[in-house]
Amino acid sequence: MNKIIEIVQDLDxxxxxxxxxxxxxxGICVFVGSVREFTNNEQVMALxxxxxxxxxxKEMDKLADKAFEQWKLNxxxxxxxxxxxxxxxxxxxxxxxxxHRSECFEACRFLIDTLKETVPxxxxxxxxxxxxxxxxxx
Amino acid sequence: MDLLFFGIAKDIxxxxxxxxxxxxxxxxxxxxLKQALKKRYPEFSKLTSLAIAVNSEYASDDVQLKSNDExxxxxxxxxx
Numbered sequence: 001m002n003k004i005i006e007i008v009q010d011l012d013x014x015x016x017x018x019x020x021x022x023x024x025x026x027g028i029c030v031f032v033g034s035v036r037e038f039t040n041n042e043q044v045m046a047l048x049x050x051x052x053x054x055x056x057x058k059e060m061d062k063l064a065d066k067a068f069e070q071w072k073l074n075x076x077x078x079x080x081x082x083x084x085x086x087x088x089x090x091x092x093x094x095x096x097x098x099x100h101r102s103e104c105f106e107a108c109r110f111l112i113d114t115l116k117e118t119v120p121x122x123x124x125x126x127x128x129x130x131x132x133x134x135x136x137x138x
Numbered sequence: 139m140d141l142l143f144f145g146i147a148k149d150i151x152x153x154x155x156x157x158x159x160x161x162x163x164x165x166x167x168x169x170x171l172k173q174a175l176k177k178r179y180p181e182f183s184k185l186t187s188l189a190i191a192v193n194s195e196y197a198s199d200d201v202q203l204k205s206n207d208e209x210x211x212x213x214x215x216x217x218x
Contacts, residue, residue, distance in 0.1 A: 137185065
């Protein structure tokens with residue numbers, strides 16, 4: 001299988017090299033999104049992610065297919081975590097491998113940028129005294 | 139009409155799944171459903187965007203709703 005699409009409780013960032021490694025790939029590019037401690041100078045205790053899983057997997061699969069159409073890639077990985085995540089935890093991994101570096105760099109950026117726009121996953125920022133659904137309000 | 143709610147939509151309605159009775163306002167299309175929701179829960183009008191998924195695919199306003207469709211309310215997504 002050339003694409004790996006998963007929604008999991010905890011992301012294992014150690015596996016992604018093996019998953020993207022391919023005899024025809026001279027370049028592997030990976031983006032990992034993680035929990036940042038501060039948002040607009042406010043301390044974040046944790047993030048909580050929830051998803052509409054059946055639809056999210058479909059949308060992630062479409063993203064992988066679009067990346068394969070647009071660039072000559074050998075492998076694509078898209079994984080997202082759900083549940084409560086602490087500061088420095090990995091929450092999303094996208095990656096691609098290709099013969100040369102430019103394709104996997106471009107594909108990687110497309111994958112994360114488009115994932116943020118289309119995949120039905122929601123993130124709540126938990127602060128000390130309140131919680132906020134990110135992007136819900138203008 | 140059986141509806142699924144996620145993220146802030148779940149907070150607005152107070153549950154993740156609801157068989158909502160719209161009475162005479164029963165919506166036939168995605169556009170009508172959005173209108174009916176905003177009428178009943180004005181908080182929906184304050185969101186950055188509001189999308190509807192029918193059978194786990196984004197559905198445009200003109201899509202007609204059937205009784206056995208899986209219909210989900212999709213507030214602004216924020217993965218990553």
